Amino acid sequence: MMSELAATAFVALSLRSIISLNSYSGNNKPPMFGDYEAQRHWQEVTVNLEAKHWYTNGTDNDLQYWGLDYPPLTAYHSYLMGHVAKSHNSSFVELHTSRGIETKEHKSFMRLTVLAADSFVYFPAIWALCVGLDRAFQSNVKQLLLLLLAFYPGQVLIDNGHFQYNNISLGLAAAAIAAVLWNKHYSAAFAFTLALNYKQMELYHALPFFSYLLATTLSQKSLKSFAIQLTTIASIVLTVFAILWLPWLHSLDAASQVIHRLFPLGRGVFEDKVANVWCSINVIFKLKKHFLNHQMALICLGSTLLAVLPTNIILFWRRSKYMFLLTLFNTSAAFFLFSFQVHEKSILLIALPAICLFNWWPKEMLWFLEVSVFSMIPLLKRDQLLVSTVAATFIFHLIFKCDYLKTKQQILYENNLLDSVIVISEILMISILIGFLTIEPTPKYPDIWPLIISVVSCAHIFLFLVWGYVKQFSKSDF
Template identity: 30%
Template sequence: MNLLTFNYVSVLSVFDLKMSLTLYIIVTCIKLLCLPCFFSTDFEVHRNWLATTYSLPLEQWYSATHSPWTLDYPPLFAWFEYFLAQIAFYVDVDMLSIKNLNYESVATVHFQRLSVIVTDFVFYYGSRQCAQALVVLGMSPKTRKKNPNLEDYEINVFMIEILLVFNIMLMIIDHIHFQYNGFLFGILLVSIAHILKGQSYRGAFWFIVLLNFKHIYLYLAPVYFIYLLKHFCFGQNLKTTLKRLINLGIIVLGVTSISFGPFVVKGQITQVLKQLFPFKRGLSHAYWAPNFWAMYNTADIGAKFIYKKLDLINNDNSTSMTRGLVQEYDHYILPSITPQITFTLTAMFLLPCLYKMWISQKSAIGFVRCIVICGLTSFMFGWHVHEKALLIVIIPLTLLINTTTNDCSVFTMLSTIGVYSCFPLLFRPSQFITKLLLFCINVYFLYVTGKFKQLKFIENMYLMSLWPLMLSTEIVWGIFQLDKMYPFLPLMLTSFHNSIGVFYCWLKFYVHYTFN
């Protein structure tokens, strides 16, 4: 970083620090309003993990059977729960009892809600770091040609920060549904910020830390591996290449050893890995994620319905995926999908974009684009994907909204679809107004920032079709009491409709990134 860039970033840090703090305070106050909101079974999952890590010895953390909600996150997250449990002891010790299943005292609810809000400051910090890293990139001669007006560029970067911390989908999942995705995405953003600044060791360190908190980010690991290998290690003299490879290896092995080491010593590593990769959970989650398999499942159910009408089948002993249950499912008409098939498809589509990054010139923006396409490809074809996994795409994609029209249009569509795909998580009729308001807020943010202007006519029409879908599945369905006859058909329609939009975005971004 040259002296001019350093001075500008320093001035910017002081100049807009007050705006950022004001922004964070506003968002935090909104999250505090969610304290009494409905929460899902994930609330009990994490309360049980508090009790497990506090009440049981380490060797039983991943093998305890007192609850169906067993630990299935990597060890660093288990230690995170253990740390929270030490504080929870002074709030309500009963929440730490493994016998108190489904325990929901007021103190427990407030403690867990506040723990999500407090740890979200990692997300704020990561957003801030990425914003400053983008300013540094904006000061480079090549980028300055595209952004000659420094003041406009500063405003655009701050808008990225706003869209990150006001991410409505993240707010629904963490602060209503209940999870701890915020601080995890904060770690991801810190890692990306270091890569954008050219600080490869720090970027690799924080990504390995992230993997040891939640292994779903393995989707992005190939991007880090290829980028660091080709654009950081290779291309140097042999001595430098070996030194960098060894240092990266020490970082990976060091963090992983600290995380998994105690469980290796206790002879629990096999049980830990078994919990982390439970392939018997079925192809699709209870509420279908809007990916390729949602379309595939819908086609199978449609074919099954036609076969019944034509009397081509006499009995039906198959498990219905429309029940909304997490379980294994055999498709009735179409071939059943195995984990091996999903892995093969995902790898097949990842290889071209990874090869593109390998042969391309070193580019921090190209690195972020490859993260987006790898995350989106894994979401489209992965095994037992949750709807919230779309955040792995939307969060890093937010950093690209000022780069090209293609990046901005895909972000606008995925951001809108992502919020709508969370609607089945808030299934009570009384929550419709909450869902509607949050959806309108998300649309308003995109409108006032001019993102809808980047969309093509067909893309605008698709997003407009979400309104009649909402009307039919949320209102008309209940008025005519069709929900009693076909209780999970609204979920199927929602997932199928959203999957069309996500598939379109994947295809558009994939072609643009891989073949241009």
Template identity: 25%
Template sequence: MESQSTQKLKNPPKPHNPISELWWFFAAATCVKLLLIPAYRSTDFEVHRHWLAITHSLPLSQWYLDETSPWTLDYPPFFAYFERFLSIFANLIDPQMVHLQNGLNYSSDTVVYFQRVSVCVSDLCLLYGVYRLTRNLDPVRRKLIWVLVVWSPMLVVVDHLHFQYNGFLLGVLLISLSYLEEGRDLMGGLVFAVLLCFKHLFAVAAPVYFVYLLRHYCWKGLVRGFGRLLILGTLVVAVFAVAYGPFVYHGQIKQVIHRMFPFGRGLCHAYWAPNFWVFYILLDKVIAFLLGRLGFKIQAPAASFTGGLVGDSSPFAVLPQITPAITFIMVLLALSPCLIKAWRDPRPMMITRWVAYAYTCGFLFGWHVHEKASLHFVIPLAIVAVQNLDTARHYFFLSIVSCYSLFPLLFESQEYPIKVLLLLLHSMLMWLGFSAQFTKDKTLEMAPSGKNKDSHLGLNRSVTAAQKGGFDIGWVVWSYLVGLLLVEIWGQFLHPIFLGAELPFLPLMLISVYCSVGVMYSFLWQLKHILVS
């Protein structure tokens, strides 16, 4: 009889291929998304359909001038090119879909299926980004990140129900970060420049990229450093030239910039976006109310924070007005500790954490912030979450808060079970995944002496905590999450019983304020860990 070793030589085990497993994760997620095709869709659905019509029916020189519909094109040129590419297939399927005049608010079954499927297909970019960032990790961490990103309930809610293409854009961001983590700074900077030409709101992380690339890639002596800076600058300029060059040629660049930066829209995009300005607006309301009770004549804005209107914000009743310049300064001030850290110690493995922190700053203090922008920091933080127990605890908390803050986007009753089940399933999978990871860590990373064998390198400092019981989040986080449940019970069930139609703004205001507390805590937590890392 042949020995076992001889048999293994004749029949060696097949090499492990993580991409095949990732495809199964992606397929399962896609099946769920396809089942949701008939579900709720927001005005963004018509926005993107109209953009298909604009880019298909008009010459490029007219794209940013068209006012056939209120939903004018306001994304950078690469996204307009992307819509033009999609319109080729849309025209083959249903020409009415890309008809500029007669197609307004056109929502046939062909439109619904085409646009829903286009988002699913564009998610392949997210799949590739996740693959690049996780291909060298151990199987437990790799699969956990797949669950957190590919099965993200926030992406399902925003992209596949509400309707946008965030998965595609976040995939480009993850590809850029993967190159930076590999030390391929030139490619990382190039891909990020491409991303900015798809959606300019990602520019909040541009200062982090600039400081990191200048220090890590270009700071190599006078001659060599200048040469690298010239190469990097040339590539970035080339990307922007390809994107904006045709519009410069047609004398349309001012109109493009005006559409991309509509500062006249006001400080807040929607009153439930959980950021710092919620506290400012609420304080303005409280002071105005108290002054009114004291006999002062306070003129309330026409469309107030609590009036239930989504759109332009009105001037504040009492507090000083906030301008775009003020929000810009506040974002930069919040970013400054991270920029200093990136300059002093530009480590590739920290870049994802720094970028996530940058988007947190932009979300909290930026101008006209969309509530959906929380995806910009939640998805990158999923990559960081598997590094240690403390970060995993924080991500568990933040992802639940951020996902719950999106509940008001799906306000129709038939979607209520969907969003609740998505959040509950996500929470359960996170708990099981983090528990499996840190139970594994406590058995694999301990030396015979009982001490962490990597402690002299400062690695995985959470193993001791993991030994004490695996994954746990502590009573403070549990208390906060129970508070989320109470907020939801009040808004969904108790408010209609006790107050009926009175104070209709109160449930959404409670969601906004309560989730803002959680996001502010996350900002402070991230800042602390950046300073001490």
């Protein structure tokens, strides 16, 4: 199997390398550029300033210019990459003067840092996850799942196209899921705490981990075993947090500043058009006219809790590994639909558990992955990545809808109603995409196509959440 892993990794890295030759977020778009510049700027800030100043506004750190707004582990990663950049070419991270650098040499360096994260974090983690799924459920589909995780267009296009490091946070989350499947609960707590400290959006996955690990701890046969496991897990989580946050624990103000940067309520409930409930409601009911930001944040918090608590309570009382995966899917979908400040790229957090559920619901999960890529079309078009999107999605379809997989893996079972619904959905998405590319919007409604895409995608995701709840409330428990 190691040869199969090596072959998959080689082909997947080749695809990522080809995607990385294309445009990226903010390409030649001063003065702010885009996510590419944000990641580069964090290297500049962290390598030139003391850690205590990384999240603080100042002469050398203008927070209005891509101020660091991810947790400390991202900052440490930027610090490491910044030192590598400095040793290679100090102009990449010179304070102030390196802003907006877009040389061919620098682009190659930045793209290679993402490929390095793929190679050393994401690929090993998804391999462990696939083996864990095979072992836990005796499914014998680890190679197929590895292909799904390695070639899923959404993650490839966002990290290696748009430019981000979701491969690190998703890789750590995948490692944590794998640890749960292997019954390595201390390792799960460690890996997930790292994921949460790399990107705060991993809160989408936090409640299922908490519910599952708490239920597992309470199921211990003796009080001594219960106390040992609870103490150990709590110690792991608190120790990791303390080590990573140490530079900002010297005062309440310093820690509060980091938290404020991680959860900026001032940005509003959403920025760009995104496929969640609030953006869809805003079409007919302008939220910003009726609610202040803090009021909207409370509404989002209440709505999200209402949507996620039942699924996690079910997991707590009916603990199983299959239920854990389904709860991850439901919880992340609910967070995406109802929480505050959702970004298009957060759909990747639902895609990870969706792929884990592929063994039981192949058609549904492939359909969801299609919807997830469709929901990001406006973002990818902005980055001039539509050709890459079509190509990567086509390759994905070739791999997972070919005759070999239909017969060998038996992923396409008979279900005429579901088949019809999926076909209608795909025709709708393709029609909207064609309209988006060929029909110019009117001056009165310049954002009509991104809005249509977000509303249609939101409706799909909401139906998937309902579907997930139906499956979780049913008596079948794999």
